[in-house]
Amino acid sequence: MGELNHFVPLFHRELHLQNVEIIVADISTFEMEASYDRIFSIGMFEDVCCFFSQHVTNYKDLLKKISGWMKHDSLLFVHHFCHKAFAYHFENALEAGSSNKGVGWAHGRTREKSLTKAMMIGLLGTSSVVAPCLLQICFFISREDVSVVDQWLVNGKHYAQTSEEWLKRMDKNSASIKPIMESTYGKDSAVKWTVYWRTFFISVAELFGYNDGEEWMAAHFLFKKTREVSSS
Numbered sequence: 001m002g003e004l005n006h007f008v009p010l011f012h013r014e015l016h017l018q019n020v021e022i023i024v025a026d027i028s029t030f031e032m033e034a035s036y037d038r039i040f041s042i043g044m045f046e047d048v049c050c051f052f053s054q055h056v057t058n059y060k061d062l063l064k065k066i067s068g069w070m071k072h073d074s075l076l077f078v079h080h081f082c083h084k085a086f087a088y089h090f091e092n093a094l095e096a097g098s099s100n101k102g103v104g105w106a107h108g109r110t111r112e113k114s115l116t117k118a119m120m121i122g123l124l125g126t127s128s129v130v131a132p133c134l135l136q137i138c139f140f141i142s143r144e145d146v147s148v149v150d151q152w153l154v155n156g157k158h159y160a161q162t163s164e165e166w167l168k169r170m171d172k173n174s175a176s177i178k179p180i181m182e183s184t185y186g187k188d189s190a191v192k193w194t195v196y197w198r199t200f201f202i203s204v205a206e207l208f209g210y211n212d213g214e215e216w217m218a219a220h221f222l223f224k225k226t227r228e229v230s231s232s
Helices: 002-015 058-067 110-124 136-140 156-172 174-185 187-213
Strands: 036-042 070-083 088-091 128-131 146-154 216-225
Touching: 058 070, 058 136, 058 146, 070 136, 070 146, 146 156, 156 174, 156 187, 156 216, 174 187, 187 216
Parallel strands: 036 070
Antiparallel strands: 070 216, 088 128, 146 216
16 A cells, blocks of 8 residues: 555656545545545455455445445446355464464465465555455345445456466566565565565466356446435
8 A cells, every 4th residue: 555655646746636635544544524425445355354344244335335435326347356156265374373264375384375365465555455255235225325336247267367467567568566575575585576476367367267257257237326315
């Protein structure tokens, strides 16, 4: 997030945008009085079960919070990655305990589990990520807050190709990336983190390209604010 916080203002200046405000905050505690015509959530609902509390009803809690920032005719766009049928945790088995039987990167030997912890905390910002299923969010929509206007899927091959391109660009620009890795992770860990990032890109490409992109994919939802009913 720190990198984006540095890059976005530069991008805004190039485009001569004057009406953009950057707020870095924890969504579980963030509150504001402002309301908006359009709200976009990109890649946040995968993490909301980890950061908001410890329950799947976080989706309902988050939608309720966001609805309070929507005007009566506002629209909310939500993008999140998902599996076509199953919801599960990608979690760090070292923290989950020896009896944990979680799905995903948590399995494997101690070295693999250490890689799990490093990748998930260092790359994703958390040691526990929820991979929702396609329609999971729909089960936690309160009619008092928002309702679905439209929903559609984006084949996983798009994200797979994106990750492959990230990997190609990283390898092509390895010389210029090296000092960035050193300043971010320290000189002693720069090579290790370069390998972690390459592993992450390869994993994403394989995961979302699997089954011709019809297994893991991106889900898009468009919500509208539920109109308030007068008590009279």
